[in-house]
Amino acid sequence: MLLRSHHVLLLAIILVSSAGCGAQGCEGITDLDLKHSIVGPSLKVRLLLFTRANATCGQLIDPENPFSNSLLNATRPTTFLIHGYRPTGSPPIWMHKVVEAILTRKDVNAIVVDWIRGATNINYLKVVKNTRPVAVILTAFIKQMQNEGASLDSIHMIGVSLGAHISGFTGANFGGAIGRITALDPAGPSFTGRPPEERLDPSDAQFVDALHTDMDAFGFRKPLGHIDFYANGGADQPGCPKSIFSGSQYFKCDHQRSVFLYLDSLNRTCQTITYPCSSYSDFLDGKCLNCSLFGSAGCPVFGYDVIGWKDELLKLNSISTYFTTNKASPFCKFGYKVDILTWNSEKRWGHITLTQQRGGQQTTAEINHKSYKFEQYTETTLLAEFDREVQPAERITLKYGTGNVFGPRYKLRVLRIRLTPLPLERRLRPMCRYDLLLLENQEVTFRPIPCEHSNF
Template sequence: MGMYLLRFPHSWLLAIMLVSSAVCEDQGCEDITDLDLKHSIVGSSLKVRLLLFTRANSTCGQLIDRENPFSKPYLNVSRPTTFTIHGYRPTGSPPVWMRSVVAEILARKDINVIVVDWNHGATNINYLKVVENTRPVAVILTDFIKKLQNKGASLDSIHMIGVSLGAHISGFTGANFNGSIGRITALDPAGPSFTGKPPEERLDPTDAQFVDALHTDMDAFGFRKPVGHIDFYANGGADQPGCPKTIFSGSEYFKCDHQRSVFLYLDSVNRTCRTVAYPCSSYSDFLDGKCFNCSRFGSAGCPVFGYDVIEWKDVLLKLDQTSTYFTTNKASPFCKVGYKVDILTWNSEKRWGHITLTLRKGDQETTAEINHKSYEFQQYTETSLLAQFDREVQPAEKITLKYGTGNVFGPKYKLRVLRIRLTPLPLELNLRPMCRYDLLLLENKGVTFRPIPCEHSNF
């Protein structure tokens, strides 16, 4: 996965770049410490550096003097402040995504972005030694935030974005302020050494006024259970599309799922994607199309994943911890397009199988395979499914529907469809559903038809 190309949708961003270039000519620019494998083998003692980026120096990090933070001109406590905190660095290299995170956040808001560089301390082949350093990093950040407070900064305006171990550092820092800081975003919070620990020994919802978390690698390096007011489980929270499945892929096999959390979040910051997440009791129920009810969130509807979920803060704080699910594509743009699919069949005997749908408009085409399990189709019983496509093709001019059982050597079956209805998600948008009536599907043979507006029916 390469770094994202930065987007500059507004002319004022070009001016920012020019100003930043001028800054770079006038003073040295700082970046995250770059270590190597020998530091990991020997071990690195803790050293924390705070690098400041603003719209005035968006490409040229200023090293903050922690004893005298305001000795340089760009730190302004009247602006909100976002901290970005990396996690374990087993090889000592800087995170490839950090610059993109800084640039995209500054494109959204005129704020202070402070990169917490604790590569000295995060680089060690002994993971347990790195875990021991998370508390001291939090102490240093606590002291620095108190200095901001003394100059008039509001804790409400503090946002901490922590990746892996950085999520728990954010939690420890927030706990030192009794949960008064504004927001903590946890991107795949680390699991090893924290799983099974009580809330005071890890990130939990009391560490900030609002805590949102994303889980992408809970079966390896990530934390499985909810840790926030809202927890997002992308693709169920474990294996991510496009990530290697075998160890023969090298280091990507170990880090891809874990690191995907950052790239999903970047898509939400730069608004490449607006992904609706659905509250559900399990990922299986979500895939089965049982979780479209968003009434608990009132008129706002189901929350969107990522940077803008803060818009749902008030309603989420009134609820218990909320776990939500969504699926993604293999690469950016990661967002998928969902449809609720209702199929009414009239076979006299039960049929089992899976469904494939293809939408076409001109030369555009997208396909959804609903095959994570075999579904039961009964006579005059409506079966609801969730179809998710890699992109929007609307209005669909043609739809191809295919029925299959997966049986290679058995007899070929037919599925008689009385009605199929496709309703765009989320349902609260009240977009017009598409229908078709009286179809005969031969197993593994696609039937193509033009959708028509759905009729009102008691079926």
């Protein structure tokens, strides 16, 4: 009896561990090392399937007979996840988290495109040459899916760095008929300055959204989608090392941040509102906070859910939007339009620090990316970005500074300060305060009151 019980238990363990993974077992993404980077292995593409039935257990798709795998359903939407350059041969640390988040949001075939053997080489130019063959393999696979009833409309390709351009080449092979391409910091080296047919561009899919986080190094600077998001201006990301002595993170942190920002949007950690603008500087100056361009839809959100703005964005053809982030997840910030009316007889220059407090919570915004001009009876508009939402604020602390170490201490006489929560389309009631005297580098704390004349 004891032996029989042991056999039953062993059989149960085998059945549980193999559930949803078929006879093949679980397959992981290729893991190479530095010696492969030096040798440069020949290109090999593996397609790993994840579904809600095997969300943590990858199933290798047979390219010769892909539908021998019972979990691959051609009538279900399909999302491809394509990594980029892997100089040391290691698999992306974020891959499984993104797959899990995608499957939580939508019942899809989530297919990881493992081209580690082809993306691993100390010679970046040889890796670039492999992007076209990868696209040819994906094109052939998608055609097989079409033969089984798959709709190109339901295909979403998420490409990271070089993976963004692989997505573009694949989409171009279908005349731009696939549903969506999401480009996460598309690669710049070897693609910058190239014509549209040699890189990702808006014609490669029905809808192309792109995120830029490292445009001054590994990323692509110019717009290449129907909507291009520039996080923190598209270059240096908060929390990333500023010194080469920080090791490998100095080189990859800004570039890799694109994936973690997108992961936040998938997980609905918080919602990031973005603002169309001609430049990051104008955005920080509060010149681009009106999103009437999008009608009742309001400002587009960053990430996975921007597809909800597809119709409005396609009418605009191409648009660039900006937003700022925190150093770590949750990345989204909470913005306020700040209008300051002063009555100094002489012009004053400087920056403003705002702190909101409610109960034991507080959050601070430093508006100091440049020195602002304050003129008599002239309203100065600023953008304040807080790392968390504290609303409605019970107390607000205001500080005026000039950055001058030597010289006189100035005063700023404020007739009115008005804080309006963003986005303006929400039409939340602004907070005001009247008749304040700010002494340089000294904090003034007050209780905000409803504005006498709400002006949105």
